Amino acid sequence: MANKKQKNGKASKVRAAAKKSARKVVKLASSTKANGNGLPKPSSKPYGQAGLALQGVRILDFTHVQSGPTCTQLLAYMGADVIKVERPGAGDITRGQLRDVPNADSLYFTMLNGTKRSITIDSKHPKGMDILNRLIKICDVLVENFAPGALDRMGLTWEYVHKLNPRMIVASVKGFGPGPYEDCKVYENVAQCAGGAASTTGFREGPPLVTGAQIGDSGTGLHLALGIVSALYQRNRTGRGQKVLCAMQDGVLNLARVKLRDQQRLAHGPLTEYSQFGEGVPFGKAVPRAGNDSGGGQPAWLLKCKGWESDPDAYIYFITQAPVWGAICDLIGEPTWKTDPDYATPKARLPRLKKIFARIEDWTMTKTKFEVMDICNAVDIPVGPILSMKEIAEDESLRKTGTVVEVDHPTRGKYLTVGNPIKLSDSPAKVERSPLLGEHTDEVLSKVLGYSASQIAEIKASGAITAPDKSKAAA
Ligand code: COA
Numbered sequence: 001m002a003n004k005k006q007k008n009g010k011a012s013k014v015r016a017a018a019k020k021s022a023r024k025v026v027k028l029a030s031s032t033k034a035n036g037n038g039l040p041k042p043s044s045k046p047y048g049q050a051g052l053a054l055q056g057v058r059i060l061d062f063t064h065v066q067s068g069p070t071c072t073q074l075l076a077y078m079g080a081d082v083i084k085v086e087r088p089g090a091g092d093i094t095r096g097q098l099r100d101v102p103n104a105d106s107l108y109f110t111m112l113n114g115t116k117r118s119i120t121i122d123s124k125h126p127k128g129m130d131i132l133n134r135l136i137k138i139c140d141v142l143v144e145n146f147a148p149g150a151l152d153r154m155g156l157t158w159e160y161v162h163k164l165n166p167r168m169i170v171a172s173v174k175g176f177g178p179g180p181y182e183d184c185k186v187y188e189n190v191a192q193c194a195g196g197a198a199s200t201t202g203f204r205e206g207p208p209l210v211t212g213a214q215i216g217d218s219g220t221g222l223h224l225a226l227g228i229v230s231a232l233y234q235r236n237r238t239g240r241g242q243k244v245l246c247a248m249q250d251g252v253l254n255l256a257r258v259k260l261r262d263q264q265r266l267a268h269g270p271l272t273e274y275s276q277f278g279e280g281v282p283f284g285k286a287v288p289r290a291g292n293d294s295g296g297g298q299p300a301w302l303l304k305c306k307g308w309e310s311d312p313d314a315y316i317y318f319i320t321q322a323p324v325w326g327a328i329c330d331l332i333g334e335p336t337w338k339t340d341p342d343y344a345t346p347k348a349r350l351p352r353l354k355k356i357f358a359r360i361e362d363w364t365m366t367k368t369k370f371e372v373m374d375i376c377n378a379v380d381i382p383v384g385p386i387l388s389m390k391e392i393a394e395d396e397s398l399r400k401t402g403t404v405v406e407v408d409h410p411t412r413g414k415y416l417t418v419g420n421p422i423k424l425s426d427s428p429a430k431v432e433r434s435p436l437l438g439e440h441t442d443e444v445l446s447k448v449l450g451y452s453a454s455q456i457a458e459i460k461a462s463g464a465i466t467a468p469d470k471s472k473a474a475a
Contacts, residue, residue: 052079053427057232060132060139061085061116064092066188066214067173067248068145069112070221075141075228076115077420077429083135083444084113084435088120089467091437104412110434111417114407117440120465123154127464132156134449136164140241141228145173147185158243169231169241173220177247186248191216195252200259202289204276209289220251258295262287273299278351294319299346299353302386303361305369313391316369317384318360318376322346327379332363407433441465 043050057080061072069092076082086092094109122128136142142161144151151157151172161168175186176194184190189210192198202209213219227244235241253260262271263286270283274290277283294300300319308314320328325344329337337343342352349356364372369385376383387395393416398404405419410433420429445451445459459465 047426048428050426052430053424054078054080054229057081057141058139059083060135060142062142062144062146062151063173064145065094066108066112066217067221068143068224069094070214070218071171071173071224071228072116072143073112073114074222074225074420074422077431078422078424079427079430080141082116083139083440083448084116084118085121085123085132085135086118086437088122088438088463088465091118091120095437101412104409105434105436107415110409110412110415113434114417115430115432116435117444118435118438119441119444120438120467122464123156125462125464127459127462129155131445131449131459131464133164135444136161136168138448139165139168140232141169141171143171143224143228148174148183162241165241167235167239167241169228169235169244171224171228171231171244171246173224173246173248175248177245177250181249186216188214188216188248191220191248191252194249195256196259197252197256200256200287200289203291204281204289206289215255216248216252219255220246220248223251223254259287272350273297275299275301275353278353292317298322299349299356301353301357303357303364305364305372305385306367308365313386313388314369315386316364316372317386318357318364318372319382320349320356320360321382324379324381327381328360331375331379331381332360334359402429402431405431407431409433410436438465 054075057075059072059075059080059082061068061082061084063069063072063084072080072082072084084092092109092113094112095105097106098108099106121131123132136156142156158170161170174182175184175191176182181194186194189198192210192215193208195216197215198208198210201211224244224246227246231242231244265271266283266285266287270277271287273296274283274288274293276288276290292300292302298319298321300317302315303318305314305316325346326338329335329343334343342348343356367375373383373385392398393404395404399406401423402419403421405417406414407417408414417431419431423429442456445456445465446453451459
């Protein structure tokens with residue numbers, strides 16, 4: 001055990017070191033103060049003309065299906081050069097899935113792979129691996145969402161990639177993080193179920209429900225994009241890359257965190273804002289499905305509007321936000337509810353929500369969802385019309401903001417895609433059509449990697465970038 005003298009000695013050394021580092025911080029701050037922590041001077045170019053946010057970032061894109069492609073598409077929209085590597089002759093499996101136009105890439109593929117370049121490489125061919133080695137050396141990020149172990153089986157282990165290019169960030173989507181399920185293959189709805197979303201979605205009397213929004217795939221791709229951008233930012237300081245992992249189960253749980261909140265609240269009594277409470281149905285041990293309850297502190301429900309008998313989307317989501325309770329009472333013709341002790345306070349209303357929403361619905365059924373929207377918003381009542389995909393596709397305002405974009409494709413013609421939902425004031429989104437399979441193989445080999453025409457011819461003859469010729473194989 002250290003004696004008192006030794007301890008004091010150590011303490012004074014620690015104090016001295018702390019003083020020294022504090023002096024260093026002050027010096028650093030004063031030396032960089034004039035120019036914002038070493039950043040370049042603010043650009044004098046007009047906003048929107050100083051290049052794109054991720055300009056200069058090159059992505060080696062090994063993604064397929066939905067989760068990974070969502071991530072790299074967003075990075076491409078932000079200005080990264082995304083080079084998608086696909087298997088010769090086959091490509092991303094979604095090119096041929098859910099096809100609506102014969103012999104053209106499906107919308108499944110085209111809507112997830114815009115603004116990218118496509119190069120075909122057989123990663124299991126020695127010459128294919130040579131090309132990949134060159135790509136690894138000049139790219140900033142490798143993104144993949146293969147089944148667990150597939151990248152390693154290709155020979156592209158973290159150690160291998162890191163040795164070739166210590167600055168490379170290797171970003172992966174997997175179904176599960178380390179643990180009992182880490183080797184499982186996972187698709188969207190597996191993640192929705194394992195991440196807690198499905199058990200809390202649907203109606204209490206019915207089975208668990210998956211949702212149409214792809215929170216497992218696209219949600220995780222979005223998480224991965226944030227991880228990549230953060231790793232790029234840290235690399236500015238450290239000079240080295242790192243691994244970025246997003247498990248789909250984790251991504252879904254992150255999006256379903258309010259239900260984990262409610263799980264813990266259950267230990268302290270019933271969840272009074274769930275309509276189940278007002279209906280006198282006891283709670284079990286786990287968070288129940290809450291139908292169209294709001295999930296927040298303001299009671300809400302989905303209500304029919306005029307035309308609901310024939311239009312499946314003639315509904316409005318109606319939130320009875322406490323501060324506008326008086327305005328709601330006036331609108332629906334129940335002014336006495338403003339002062340009636342059974343209705344005047346949020347607490348008094350909780351056990352009566354079913355009756356209250358039935359009364360509001362009597363009113364909404366006399367109006368179209370857009371009329372309800374106009375009338376309610378004029379007095380600050382938050383409501384949401386149920387918009388069909390048809391209505392969204394035809395919505396002019398979404399086109400104007402670039403959230404819905406029409407692009408032209410050489411084999412399928414014009415199609416709609418979702419543009420960049422994240423708007424940056426100095427970086428206009430770059431939303432372009434998806435590439436044909438291998439469309440940029442020659443371009444990347446010659447212009448990015450510097451192969452000569454004769455070298456490219458040799459690579460082509462080797463079969464490393466082209467599908468095996470079936471007629472030759474049969475002969
Ligand atoms: N050249 C040669 N081989 C290639 C290649 C190329 N350019 N690109 C891919 N391959 C091979 C891989 O090496 C691998 O082969 P191996 O298993 O023999 O090692 C295979 O193609 C890819 O396989 P895998 O990822 O297992 O595809 P799959 O169609 O069987 O499974 C998923 C699809 C989505 C279930 C699986 O990839 C997965 O679980 N991914 C992680 C979770 C995820 O992202 N899921 C959401 C998808 S939207």
